[in-house]
Amino acid sequence: MPTPIRSVGNTPGTSGNRHPVTETFRRIFRHRRIRREDVVGWLFVLPALIMYAVFVLLPFASTIRYSFYKWNGVGPATWVGWKNYVNIFQVPNLIGTVINAFWLVVWFSFIPVSLGLIVASVIHRTATGRFGTVARTVLFLPNVIPLVAAGIIWGWLLALPGLINQILKTFGLGALARAWLGDFDTALPAVGVVGIWVLLGFCTVLLLTGVSKIDPALYESARIDGAGWLREFAAITVPLLRYEIGVCLTVTVVAALAAFDIIWVTTAGGPGSSTSVPGIQIYILGFTQRAIGPASALAVLLMALVVLAIIPIQYLTKEVKQ
Amino acid sequence: MKVARGEFWVGRALLLTLMAFTILPFISIFITALHPSGTVPSGFEWPADPQWINFVTAWNQAEMPKLLASSIYLVLAVVPAAMVISTMAGYAIGLLKIPGSHVLLFLFVFGLTLPFAGFIIPIYFLERALGIYNTRLAIVFPLIALYMPFAVFWMRAHFVNMPAEISEAARVDGANTWDLFWQIHVPLALPPVTSLGILMAIWTWNQFLLCLVLVEDPTQRTMAGALGAFQGHYANNVPLLCAGTILILVPTLVVFVIFQRQIIAALLQGAVKG
Numbered sequence: 001m002p003t004p005i006r007s008v009g010n011t012p013g014t015s016g017n018r019h020p021v022t023e024t025f026r027r028i029f030r031h032r033r034i035r036r037e038d039v040v041g042w043l044f045v046l047p048a049l050i051m052y053a054v055f056v057l058l059p060f061a062s063t064i065r066y067s068f069y070k071w072n073g074v075g076p077a078t079w080v081g082w083k084n085y086v087n088i089f090q091v092p093n094l095i096g097t098v099i100n101a102f103w104l105v106v107w108f109s110f111i112p113v114s115l116g117l118i119v120a121s122v123i124h125r126t127a128t129g130r131f132g133t134v135a136r137t138v139l140f141l142p143n144v145i146p147l148v149a150a151g152i153i154w155g156w157l158l159a160l161p162g163l164i165n166q167i168l169k170t171f172g173l174g175a176l177a178r179a180w181l182g183d184f185d186t187a188l189p190a191v192g193v194v195g196i197w198v199l200l201g202f203c204t205v206l207l208l209t210g211v212s213k214i215d216p217a218l219y220e221s222a223r224i225d226g227a228g229w230l231r232e233f234a235a236i237t238v239p240l241l242r243y244e245i246g247v248c249l250t251v252t253v254v255a256a257l258a259a260f261d262i263i264w265v266t267t268a269g270g271p272g273s274s275t276s277v278p279g280i281q282i283y284i285l286g287f288t289q290r291a292i293g294p295a296s297a298l299a300v301l302l303m304a305l306v307v308l309a310i311i312p313i314q315y316l317t318k319e320v321k322q
Numbered sequence: 323m324k325v326a327r328g329e330f331w332v333g334r335a336l337l338l339t340l341m342a343f344t345i346l347p348f349i350s351i352f353i354t355a356l357h358p359s360g361t362v363p364s365g366f367e368w369p370a371d372p373q374w375i376n377f378v379t380a381w382n383q384a385e386m387p388k389l390l391a392s393s394i395y396l397v398l399a400v401v402p403a404a405m406v407i408s409t410m411a412g413y414a415i416g417l418l419k420i421p422g423s424h425v426l427l428f429l430f431v432f433g434l435t436l437p438f439a440g441f442i443i444p445i446y447f448l449e450r451a452l453g454i455y456n457t458r459l460a461i462v463f464p465l466i467a468l469y470m471p472f473a474v475f476w477m478r479a480h481f482v483n484m485p486a487e488i489s490e491a492a493r494v495d496g497a498n499t500w501d502l503f504w505q506i507h508v509p510l511a512l513p514p515v516t517s518l519g520i521l522m523a524i525w526t527w528n529q530f531l532l533c534l535v536l537v538e539d540p541t542q543r544t545m546a547g548a549l550g551a552f553q554g555h556y557a558n559n560v561p562l563l564c565a566g567t568i569l570i571l572v573p574t575l576v577v578f579v580i581f582q583r584q585i586i587a588a589l590l591q592g593a594v595k596g
Contacts, residue, residue: 040499041420048411048470049426055445055467056433062444073447119340126333135337138344140586144578145571146528146546152553152567153347156354156560161364163350197344206590229329247593258437261530261546265553279439279531286443287535299440307435 066296073290084297093273097281101257107192108256113248116203121237124211139201151265154194181267187275203248210244246317278302355564380565388541389548401522404466412477433471460536480514517588545570
């Protein structure tokens with residue numbers, strides 16, 4: 001009769017497998033030892049986690065909760081279900097903020113990244129020396145000043161007596177002069193220009209770092225083959241900068257969708273609601289109109305939009321591992 | 323490098339144009355700031371009688387010494403604390419690889435996508451409940467928390483690349499986790515910690531919305547936060563507004579000029595890591 005091997009293995013004294021009791025002890029012992037270290041490890045995370053949980057995660061959850069209520073911030077809150085969300089899509093002012101946010105993506109993201117690619121490539125090809133360094137630093141300057149300051153500076157430049165209109169007059173284009181930020185047709189592009197001014201340097205410098213990492217042999221062989229700037233740009237620079245372009249797009253798209261400072265000081269969302277974006281509208285609804293529910297619903301929608309916009313960018317521009 | 327002559331000059335022209343586009347706004351507000359207070363200057367030209375006094379007036383009326391002190395207070399309250407706790411968390415997640423570290427990392431990275439306007443309203447109510455609304459702590463706590471996603475991610479990226487041998491050797495010598503952290507890993511992590519500190523200092527200095535919502539007294543805000551209030555007062559006095567703006571810009575610009583290389587490098591690395 002063959003004895004089942006398992007039972008043999010479990011018999012004390014036989015070589016091979018250990019006694020189940022010993023095994024259990026061993027497991028507990030190992031478990032204990034790891035546990036102590038893990039507890040210490042968790043203590044290391046705790047301060048950061050607590051701060052983050054109390055002042056970011058908890059408020060994030062609260063925003064979702066508030067978004068289902070009608071509440072003025074002091075009195076009792078009434079449950080309204082999805083009504084606040086439905087409202088966003090029905091009230092032109094509210095859904096308009098989302099549409100404006102997407103227009104801003106063109107100005108804050110698409111243009112700076114495209115222009116940044118061109119500038120990085122130009123610096124790489126024609127200004128490798130001191131001039132390139134100076135250009136890089138100068139273009140980067142607006143990126144370090146407070147966005148509020150950028151807003152105030154451009155608020156003045158774009159005003160009726162400001163620099164932009166003076167330049168137009170100098171070139172005999174005085175007929176075009178207007179209060180750029182006060183005009184329904186031009187306010188959003190005008191705000192967009194401030195975005196370009198702030199973000200161009202960041203994109204340029206980041207992309208330039210990427211270009212300088214490209215193997216120079218690629219460019220040399222392209223030039224031997226007689227490739228011009230455009231050919232080289234389209235065939236080498238842009239495809240090989242996929243990852244850097246992805247980073248630029250992510251940073252600038254978030255900047256566009258979450259814009260607040262620049263718009264608040266230049267137009268405060270006006271004229272009418274032509275430059276109103278979710279950030280501004282959340283502030284107005286929440287802190288001046290005390291409509292916590294609708295403000296929170298818009299906030300949830302904004303956060304969802306940011307995630308939805310970033311995921312495809314991350315996916316499309318993932319660095320290819322060689 | 324062989325580049326066609328024409329292309330060379332077109333490239334230079336493009337760069338010069340963009341540099342002008344970047345610089346002219348600064349020059350314009352500087353010249354405007356020198357015009358007589360209360361006037362609406364027209365003409366991009368040097369004023370006949372430059373009013374340097376505008377800077378003094380703006381300095382006094384914006385209560386600059388108070389603003390500077392307040393901004394420095396906020397930076398000192400926020401940045402070192404955020405540096406320490408994020409380094410500790412990055413150490414535990416990246417190097418000790420505690421159980422749940424993947425979930426923790428995801429949880430922190432998730433915060434990178436959240437626009438601040440999205441959860442400012444509950445923060446306001448939370449701070450009222452905690453009794454810190456309208457004090458500087460109302461800015462300090464949320465700022466530290468807001469920096470955690472980026473800071474933890476950044477420090478984890480450093481620790482995850484540290485070879486295990488370093489810790490093992492120290493362990494053999496009898497070091498516990500705490501000693502290991504302070505005596506071995508913090509000194510090794512100084513370069514990324516410093517970059518992080520510079521970035522967080524600039525972000526704190528430039529913070530606006532948080533100050534606007536959570537602190538009513540402009541002199542308790544950051545420089546940038548106070549600028550909003552200053553703009554409200556001087557909407558109709560463009561020269562003074564420009565003078566005030568320049569005064570508020572100067573510290574940032576000075577810091578940028580001094581630490582230019584580090585700041586650019588840190589911002590870029592931060593972006594790539596984030």
